[in-house]
Amino acid sequence: MSTPPPRRAPRQAEAERNDRALLQAAREVLAIDGAHATVAAIAARAGVGIGSLYRRYRTKEELFQQLSTLSLRHSAEAAERGLAAEDPWEGLSRYVTACIEFGQGSLAPVAGTIEVTDDMRALARTANKRLMALVTRAHQAGVLRPEVTPVDISLLIEQLARSPVVDQLRQQGREGLMPAATEARKRIITIALNGLRAGNGDPLPGEPPTDQLFTERWR
Amino acid sequence: MSTPPPRRAPRQAEAERNDRALLQAAREVLAIDGAHATVAAIAARAGVGIGSLYRRYRTKEELFQQLSTLSLRHSAEAAERGLAAEDPWEGLSRYVTACIEFGQGSLAPVAGTIEVTDDMRALARTANKRLMALVTRAHQAGVLRPEVTPVDISLLIEQLARSPVVDQLRQQGREGLMPAATEARKRIITIALNGLRAGNGDPLPGEPPTDQLFTERWR
DNA sequence: CCAGTTGCGGAGCGATTTACTCCGGTATAA
DNA sequence: TTATACCGGAGTAAATCGCTCCGCAACTGG
Incomplete structure (x- = not known):
């Protein structure tokens, strides 16, 4: 019943690296595939799993925004x-x-x-x-x-x-x-x-x- | 048993118009959609049925060639x-x-x-x-x-x-x-x-x- | 070392889209 | 009218889509 003490997230550094990689990858894939860019292609180019992309951005549109x-x-x-x-x-x-x-x-x-x-x-x-x-x-x-x-x-x-x-x-x-x-x-x-x-x-x-x-x- | 006399094709003029329209439409769709251009989009932009496209070009690749x-x-x-x-x-x-x-x-x-x-x-x-x-x-x-x-x-x-x-x-x-x-x-x-x-x-x-x-x- | 927590990758899902086939219909020359 | 050459687009199996879910790995506090 006690409030748990605040903890530093274990893998936070990796998460930030992934976020930057995702944004850069999205730019590159958009440049190549235009409106047909897919989330799978973006995640792959970033070297990141699809799951990680969707933890940070709830939808494809949110990433593009x-x-x-x-x-x-x-x-x-x-x-x-x-x-x-x-x-x-x-x-x-x-x-x-x-x-x-x-x-x-x-x-x-x-x-x-x-x-x-x-x-x-x-x-x-x-x-x-x-x-x-x-x-x-x-x-x-x-x-x-x-x-x-x-x-x-x-x-x-x-x-x-x-x-x-x-x-x-x-x-x-x-x-x-x-x-x-x-x-x-x-x-x-x-x-x-x-x-x-x-x-x-x-x-x-x-x-x-x-x-x-x-x-x-x-x- | 006599050889049939050569006949001019009934709708040949329309066929030629369609061919030109298809080529121009293909250029426009390729410019917009790049590598993801689809045959359906090309035919639609040309105002032509998909069937007509495939009568002239056996495959998508042949059209692009x-x-x-x-x-x-x-x-x-x-x-x-x-x-x-x-x-x-x-x-x-x-x-x-x-x-x-x-x-x-x-x-x-x-x-x-x-x-x-x-x-x-x-x-x-x-x-x-x-x-x-x-x-x-x-x-x-x-x-x-x-x-x-x-x-x-x-x-x-x-x-x-x-x-x-x-x-x-x-x-x-x-x-x-x-x-x-x-x-x-x-x-x-x-x-x-x-x-x-x-x-x-x-x-x-x-x-x-x-x-x-x-x-x-x-x- | 052990728990406990947090973020990870990607198999899997239903819905959509793909290149291409097939055929009933229509416009035109004789 | 009849024969013919061409038309449009519904239909098909396969591939691909955005997104969910979950077993696992990486890290921290004790």
Whole structure:
């Protein structure tokens, strides 16, 4: 009848490692399989049993929500770091690079399939506000093509956030070629970033895109 | 006992229309669902019965092989047109644009899952030879960044050949936003092409990628 | 060493989805 | 009208899905 004394969980460290592995694995599997990503594939890639996944997240949707929240938080932080940089171009290009490397783009396929929480909405607003500041500052410094809008930047990030080469080599298990693929990917990103700089090449066609393109997909 | 006179097939025109619709639908579904694309989804998007699909192609693999062959043929032809252009930059950039618009990138997920025919190998060789010529000519004219290799170009095409925004809006059936998405996509492509031009921005990092990255994936 | 507790992996479950077959019906040329 | 070539999609066995459950291993306090 006595209250048992509080005890430190025996295997808590392993649990935390597993959680991180699950989140990273989920990003990778989502990048490869898109909307058809399965919990079995995620658990397998994390080197973790299915049971452990379902102890931490009650459903597949809950896992994806957590993934989205973390991604948005990371994006907001990256934008803050970008604004902290002295050089406007450095700030913007580091923001873009950070978003790409974190695997922001893996989340595209879950848009519309999960319920958007208030947390997610607030983080998205913050990140977007900071991105606008980054773009404005770069425009004023004259280092960014004047026609480029924040939505252009977001779409460019989304476009570069998945790497067909890297994803497919991962899927085929050809780990030996991965370093070369990662290097090649960095070159592609550099090319795209160079295309954003002021003074180079053809003007951008069409009207500036509205952010409806970006928000509407999450319903 | 007389030989029956040759007759024109009653519904042959419809059959041809269906074939074209199937191929286009396959490209779209592959772009959205990747390796998990199903025959049912392809037939439905084409507005055609499953039976009609299987009358034309004995298996799913046969359909994908035909798709790959057509895509390679298109790529070789686009490179030829590029070489025919007078301006070296115009020739290269039209080749890139043509490859992207044809949906070259939809095929990435089928790499390694289908048997490569001799036809496909020959077409790939031709296309690659012409791409090398395009790149060399652009280098000699001094309009292309000197570090850029043909493999860089191929990887850039692959990177741009799928559009996260467009694909997802299609999947969600939001046809109303598609024109805006298509315009926005063109801006992204222009940005990337501008990044290829000589004289702008940072140098490309790392070693030039080997074409092992590109060939190995088809086993 | 022994209990006691906590988290582990994965076999198994019912429901769904898969590639593909088969056949009754329909559009078209003669 | 009749013959023919092609159509759509219900149906089939097999595979796969998200998720539950439980026997077992790893760790802590005595």
